[in-house]
Amino acid sequence: MKYLLMLTVAGGAMAQEFQNLIDWSKFESKADETVNVNLDGMMLQLAKGFVGGKDGPPGVQGVVQGLRGVFVRSFKFDRVGGYAIEDVNALRAKVTSMQYQAIVDVRSNKGSGDNTSIYVKTNGEVIDGLVVIAAEPRELTVVHLAGNIDPSALQQLGGKFGIPNVHLQSGTPKPAAKKQGKDEEDE
Amino acid sequence: MDLEQELRQTLARKRAPAGFADRVMEKTRTQARTRTVPWRWAVAAAVLVCLGGGWWKVDQAGRELESALRIASSKIDLAEKKASEVFVR
Numbered sequence: 078m079k080y081l082l083m084l085t086v087a088g089g090a091m092a093q094e095f096q097n098l099i100d101w102s103k104f105e106s107k108a109d110e111t112v113n114v115n116l117d118g119m120m121l122q123l124a125k126g127f128v129g130g131k132d133g134p135p136g137v138q139g140v141v142q143g144l145r146g147v148f149v150r151s152f153k154f155d156r157v158g159g160y161a162i163e164d165v166n167a168l169r170a171k172v173t174s175m176q177y178q179a180i181v182d183v184r185s186n187k188g189s190g191d192n193t194s195i196y197v198k199t200n201g202e203v204i205d206g207l208v209v210i211a212a213e214p215r216e217l218t219v220v221h222l223a224g225n226i227d228p229s230a231l232q233q234l235g236g237k238f239g240i241p242n243v244h245l246q247s248g249t250p251k252p253a254a255k256k257q258g259k260d261e262e263d264e
Numbered sequence: 265m266d267l268e269q270e271l272r273q274t275l276a277r278k279r280a281p282a283g284f285a286d287r288v289m290e291k292t293r294t295q296a297r298t299r300t301v302p303w304r305w306a307v308a309a310a311v312l313v314c315l316g317g318g319w320w321k322v323d324q325a326g327r328e329l330e331s332a333l334r335i336a337s338s339k340i341d342l343a344e345k346k347a348s349e350v351f352v353r
Binding site: 218 | 326339346
């Protein structure tokens with residue numbers, strides 16, 4: 078009972094933290110499609126049993142086992158410029174202030190280019206949380222996986238849900254060198 | 265006939281008609297049955313609804329988790345591809 082209570086309280090705090098990252102309504106009001114996933118506490122524990130079971134893709138259990146919270150906000154816009162890049166930058170700053178470190182940070186100088194960043198929070202040698210911010214011309218996606226994440230297990234997910242393989246390095250991540258796209262030269 | 269006599273006759277013990285006890289017992293059993301059965305069904309239905317609702321909610325959560333993992337993985341892959349493109353250039 079105490080464990081359930083702890084799960085619920087901790088889950089609620091994480092959900093609130095994610096909710097407070099930014100005012101999501103400014104994206105929701107302009108988006109054509111919105112995906113909201115908030116899974117934590119008891120519901121996440123129960124949901125874990127529904128993925129990667131006997132009939133599910135192998136390796137998924139390895140990823141979900143250590144998760145304490147899964148939060149996703151994805152917005153699809155019918156035209157370019159559905160969101161302001163300043164808002165995305167504010168989001169990045171907020172994530173960094175939560176002790177997350179960028180391991181991949183791809184930014185395009187072109188206005189309609191892709192900007193994708195992966196942040197991790199480490200606890201010693203263990204990855205304790207992962208945030209992905211993908212700002213594409215007509216799509217903005219923020220994913221927060223809170224909890225113990227084994228990168229090799231995450232890598233195993235590749236191809237299991239109809240997506241290509243993911244190649245992440247195991248061990249403590251090194252800070253990412255910002256990779257600036259040269260898209261404007263291509264134009 | 266005086267009043268006392270009249271009362272004695274009216275209140276005198278009479279034998280119940282044949283089959284009276286059986287009819288009363290049958291009636292009691294029928295009423296008890298009709299009262300109990302709907303309660304049991306109501307409880308069973310409530311339990312089924314709760315279980316069904318709970319199952320649906322957990323199943324829904326499972327789908328959401330799967331969808332979240334799919335999105336996370338595809339975006340990580342996108343980041344990796346973009347990073348590789350920049351390195352290749």
